[in-house]
Amino acid sequence: xxxxxxxxxxxxxxxxxxxxxxxxxxxxxxxxxxxxxxxxxxxxxxxxxxxxxxxxxxxxxxxxxxxxxxxxxxxxxxxxxxxxxxxxxxxxxxxxxxxxxxxxxxxxxxxxxxxxxxxxxxxxxxxxxxxxxxxxxxxxxxxxxxxxxxxxxxxxxxxxxxxxxxxxxxxxxxxxxxxxxxxxxxxxxxxxxxxxxxxxxxxxxxxxxxxxxxxxxxxxxxxxxxxxxxxxxxxxxxxxxxxxxxxxxxxxxxxxxxxxxxxxxxxxxxxxxxxxxxxxxxxxxxxxxx
Amino acid sequence: xxxxxxxxxxxxxxxxxxxxxxxxxxxxxxxxxxxxxxxxxxxxxxxxxxxxxxxxxxxxxxxxxxxxxxxxxxxxxxxxxxxxxxxxxxxxxxxxxxxxxxxxxxxxxxxxxxxxxxxxxxxxxxxxxxxxxxxxxxxxxxxxxxxxxxxxxxxxxxxxxxxxxxxxxxxxxxxxxxxxxxxxxxxxxxxxxxxxxxxxxxxxxxxxxxxxxxxxxxxxxxxxxxxxxxxxxxxxxxxxxxxxxxxxxxxxxxxxxxxxxxxxxxxxxxxxxxxxxxxxxxxxxxxxxxxxxxxxxxxxxxxxxxxxxxxxxxxxxxxxxxxxxxxxxxx
Numbered sequence: 001x002x003x004x005x006x007x008x009x010x011x012x013x014x015x016x017x018x019x020x021x022x023x024x025x026x027x028x029x030x031x032x033x034x035x036x037x038x039x040x041x042x043x044x045x046x047x048x049x050x051x052x053x054x055x056x057x058x059x060x061x062x063x064x065x066x067x068x069x070x071x072x073x074x075x076x077x078x079x080x081x082x083x084x085x086x087x088x089x090x091x092x093x094x095x096x097x098x099x100x101x102x103x104x105x106x107x108x109x110x111x112x113x114x115x116x117x118x119x120x121x122x123x124x125x126x127x128x129x130x131x132x133x134x135x136x137x138x139x140x141x142x143x144x145x146x147x148x149x150x151x152x153x154x155x156x157x158x159x160x161x162x163x164x165x166x167x168x169x170x171x172x173x174x175x176x177x178x179x180x181x182x183x184x185x186x187x188x189x190x191x192x193x194x195x196x197x198x199x200x201x202x203x204x205x206x207x208x209x210x211x212x213x214x215x216x217x218x219x220x221x222x223x224x225x226x227x228x229x230x231x232x233x234x235x236x237x238x239x240x241x242x243x244x245x246x247x248x249x250x251x252x253x254x255x256x257x258x259x260x261x262x263x264x265x266x267x268x269x270x271x272x273x274x275x276x277x278x279x280x281x282x283x284x285x286x287x288x289x290x
Numbered sequence: 291x292x293x294x295x296x297x298x299x300x301x302x303x304x305x306x307x308x309x310x311x312x313x314x315x316x317x318x319x320x321x322x323x324x325x326x327x328x329x330x331x332x333x334x335x336x337x338x339x340x341x342x343x344x345x346x347x348x349x350x351x352x353x354x355x356x357x358x359x360x361x362x363x364x365x366x367x368x369x370x371x372x373x374x375x376x377x378x379x380x381x382x383x384x385x386x387x388x389x390x391x392x393x394x395x396x397x398x399x400x401x402x403x404x405x406x407x408x409x410x411x412x413x414x415x416x417x418x419x420x421x422x423x424x425x426x427x428x429x430x431x432x433x434x435x436x437x438x439x440x441x442x443x444x445x446x447x448x449x450x451x452x453x454x455x456x457x458x459x460x461x462x463x464x465x466x467x468x469x470x471x472x473x474x475x476x477x478x479x480x481x482x483x484x485x486x487x488x489x490x491x492x493x494x495x496x497x498x499x500x501x502x503x504x505x506x507x508x509x510x511x512x513x514x515x516x517x518x519x520x521x522x523x524x525x526x527x528x529x530x531x532x533x534x535x536x537x538x539x540x541x542x543x544x545x546x547x548x549x550x551x552x553x554x555x556x557x558x559x560x561x562x563x564x565x566x567x568x569x570x571x572x573x574x575x576x577x578x579x580x581x582x583x584x585x586x587x588x589x590x591x592x593x594x595x596x597x598x599x600x601x602x603x604x605x606x607x608x609x610x611x612x613x614x615x616x617x618x619x620x621x
Contacts, residue, residue: 190384204401
């Protein structure tokens with residue numbers, strides 16, 4: 001009996017779901033493309049002898065001629081476009097993933113506690129979420145920019161501040177039903193304390209839906225970063241981000257579309273990839289939708 | 291084993307009532323139940339659905355639904371469980387008192403390895419290391435006859451069958467060597483072929499660790515097999531309490547007799563129909579007289595007006611108690 005039992009690998013639900021995800025070709029291609037873009041953005045700039053903020057006044061607005069060192073030419077300050085797009089990508093991707101992670105983490109904990117505790121505490125906690133939902137986003141960003149003196153921190157804080165609400169609501173609903181499940185009752189009957197139950201039983205059981213939602217959160221964060229930077233209230237020049245590169249590109253759209261197409265195209269590719277991955281994750285994690 | 295100096299009972303429930311606040315008003319699920327349990331004793335609580343039998347256990351464990359309220363006293367080793375602070379209750383639950391739930395398919399966390407779930411309680415209550423707790427868990431799984439326990443402990447609940455999961459639950463409940471085990475219909479969700487096996491295992495391990503068991507069930511066969519003493523519950527009240535033999539050989543209360551008549555037996559297998567108790571259990575509302583009056587075939591005019599007290603009937607059994615007006619007049 002034990003002989004034929006031993007070689008079989010024990011598989012967790014999570015492992016089964018990941019196996020299903022790996023069978024989704026479009027999602028897997030997206031993972032590869034996204035990994036490539038990310039690697040290029042983070043390691044690409046090291047291949048060049050200058051940074052994206054170094055202006056080369058000899059070659060202002062050079063066209064894309066694939067000649068070293070300015071492979072895709074320069075902008076109207078003589079800064080290398082390719083390196084700037086890479087550096088912009090670093091900012092956008094970092095804010096995207098980190099923002100989704102932090103917002104998701106806060107939302108999950110908040111929702112799990114609210115759903116598990118229930119009663120009046122839950123009511124108060126969720127009313128607070130509803131009040132925050134009603135807060136105008138752009139005005140909030142402008143206020144925070146003033147508070148933090150603008151820049152990355154203000155943008156990050158504003159994005160996290162608005163985006164943790166939806167995961168909190170999703171997880172609260174799940175935690176509420178989990179709190180009635182027998183294994184949570186059994187844990188209570190086993191003398192486990194509230195915080196231990198929330199961390200060990202409630203949160204892990206919410207995780208698959210959170211991962212699906214979180215994967216949609218990443219493109220959302222990237223998009224809102226770009227949107228705000230485009231409006232000029234996010235990442236400020238000379239620091240590059242895809243949003244302000246696109247904004248600079250639109251200004252010169254008629255004479256030199258290259259400045260718009262490169263950051264815009266890369267943003268589109270990344271967003272597409274993230275959405276395909278989110279789709280694949282949803283298919284893999286949601287047993288009802290197959 | 292700390293015992294109260296005054297009594298030899300492990301658990302003493304005094305006038306326990308459980309009520310639920312509902313939109314229609316207050317509903318009394320358990321109505322003034324009193325019980326005593328000696329260390330190591332196996333007590334069965336039987337009754338139909340809605341008779342309040344599970345709610346007694348939930349009240350003791352502090353697991354009542356948010357709209358539920360318990361009053362009275364539940365003295366466990368002299369400590370009133372109903373007035374303990376949450377932190378004190380947490381120290382007791384899963385340690386001195388543990389509980390087995392009805393449905394083994396849902397009482398294990400699907401995202402946790404079985405061994406980790408077992409070990410969790412030990413780490414919390416006994417303060418031992420993870421490795422020690424794991425080893426202890428594997429030993430216990432072995433004792434509930436999970437084959438190849440060491441390998442199985444690293445597996446997830448969905449890789450276990452229903453019977454195995456209930457054995458895991460038994461292992462989990464007995465791991466901390468509790469002095470009292472509450473089992474809420476532990477075999478209802480299981481295949482008939484393994485019900486007996488799981489029950490025997492529970493009783494056997496209970497005997498080994500000297501654990502007293504309260505077994506809530508609606509299956510009289512289970513009671514006959516395992517219990518020393520039986521409490522028959524109806525409408526949240528104790529109708530009859532007796533040793534298992536007395537209850538089966540000489541039931542007094544009309545409800546108990548009705549239940550026994552409705553139980554299939556080998557010797558009556560050829561009779562075409564099983565007996566039934568006419569009517570349906572009452573739901574909600576306060577009853578002035580005996581809760582069983584509307585379905586009772588032997589009712590007296592007094593039954594609907596006066597609540598029959600729980601009287602001692604010591605002719606056959608020194609702890610035989612019956613709540614019926616018939617016993618007051620002509621037993």
